[in-house]
Amino acid sequence: MRKKTVGDELNRLIRARFHDVHRFNKALANAFYRAPSRFLRVNPRSRPYEFREGRTPIIFTAPHGSDVIPVEYKKLAPAEEDFKTAVTAKELAKELGAYYLVAKYSRILVDLNRSPNDLRRKGVVSHIRYNDRTEVELNARASKKEKMARVRKYWKPFHAKLAKTLNKLVDEQLFAYVFDIHFLHSVAPKGTPDEGERRADICMGLCDYEIADKVLALYLKQKLEEKGYEVSVDKPFKGGFVVRNSSAIPQVNAVELELNERIMLNEKKRKKLVKDLSKIIGELVKDHVAL
Numbered sequence: 392m393r394k395k396t397v398g399d400e401l402n403r404l405i406r407a408r409f410h411d412v413h414r415f416n417k418a419l420a421n422a423f424y425r426a427p428s429r430f431l432r433v434n435p436r437s438r439p440y441e442f443r444e445g446r447t448p449i450i451f452t453a454p455h456g457s458d459v460i461p462v463e464y465k466k467l468a469p470a471e472e473d474f475k476t477a478v479t480a481k482e483l484a485k486e487l488g489a490y491y492l493v494a495k496y497s498r499i500l501v502d503l504n505r506s507p508n509d510l511r512r513k514g515v516v517s518h519i520r521y522n523d524r525t526e527v528e529l530n531a532r533a534s535k536k537e538k539m540a541r542v543r544k545y546w547k548p549f550h551a552k553l554a555k556t557l558n559k560l561v562d563e564q565l566f567a568y569v570f571d572i573h574f575l576h577s578v579a580p581k582g583t584p585d586e587g588e589r590r591a592d593i594c595m596g597l598c599d600y601e602i603a604d605k606v607l608a609l610y611l612k613q614k615l616e617e618k619g620y621e622v623s624v625d626k627p628f629k630g631g632f633v634v635r636n637s638s639a640i641p642q643v644n645a646v647e648l649e650l651n652e653r654i655m656l657n658e659k660k661r662k663k664l665v666k667d668l669s670k671i672i673g674e675l676v677k678d679h680v681a682l
């Protein structure tokens with residue numbers, strides 16, 4: 392018989408209709424983030440992302456939404472992922488007839504939310520795992536050449552697709568909107584700017600309101616608060632490379648949405664958030680385009 396893993400134990404707990412992450416025993420929560428990764432044999436011609444065309448000028452991205460590691464990088468395990476962000480981005484896109492662009496591989500291989508020129512410790516090839524601050528030995532030892540090779544193979548195709556899509560949307564529909572979906576720990580882990588603090592339900596990364604129309608951003612915040620969500624702006628994160636780079640294209644509004652594990656790990660609450668967000672974003676974009 393196969394040896395039981397922490398993943399099995401976790402599945403058992405989820406099946407037991409586990410609804411509140413705070414009832415989670417802390418050790419198990421940590422084990423969860425380090426659950427076994429999935430390995431995939433990579434077809435060299437296959438794209439390192441999943442993409443779906445939409446009908447509205449909105450794109451949902453999830454650059455950290457995968458736990459998959461190409462089999463030749465097996466030593467990178469355990470992977471880390473922004474849990475449930477890929478499925479959330481896809482569901483939001485489906486609700487709104489929008490586009491989605493989701494990473495096929497874990498951020499441990501290459502971090503799509505970092506500049507390709509950032510080869511430092513927490514750069515495009517990270518030397519640490521963000522969830523538990525353990526070292527990723529293979530990455531810490533990687534040469535500049537190896538890091539650049541990963542950027543070429545896994546980072547560039549994702550960003551080329553994003554830029555092409557946004558340029559096309561702006562050309563055809565005048566505006567484009569990027570919502571970059573991430574996962575936020577409910578209590579800030581060690582080594583973060585807000586270490587030990589309880590975090591809001593939703594953090595909107597807006598880079599000091601520089602990456603999206605301020606009226607639009609404040610409208611989104613207000614509507615979410617009316618639905619009962621606690622929302623912070625730029626706290627603890629201001630927005631990473633995906634939103635900053637997207638907003639460099641004129642007429643593109645970008646918002647990083649960091650969604651709290653309190654919601655993301657509770658399927659009922661997550662589904663409700665998808666419904667609420669798609670309704671609010673749909674109305675917001677309709678009004679904004681009409682302005």
Ligand SMILES: [Zn+2]
Nearest residue numbers: 455473573574
């Ligand atoms: Zn993330």
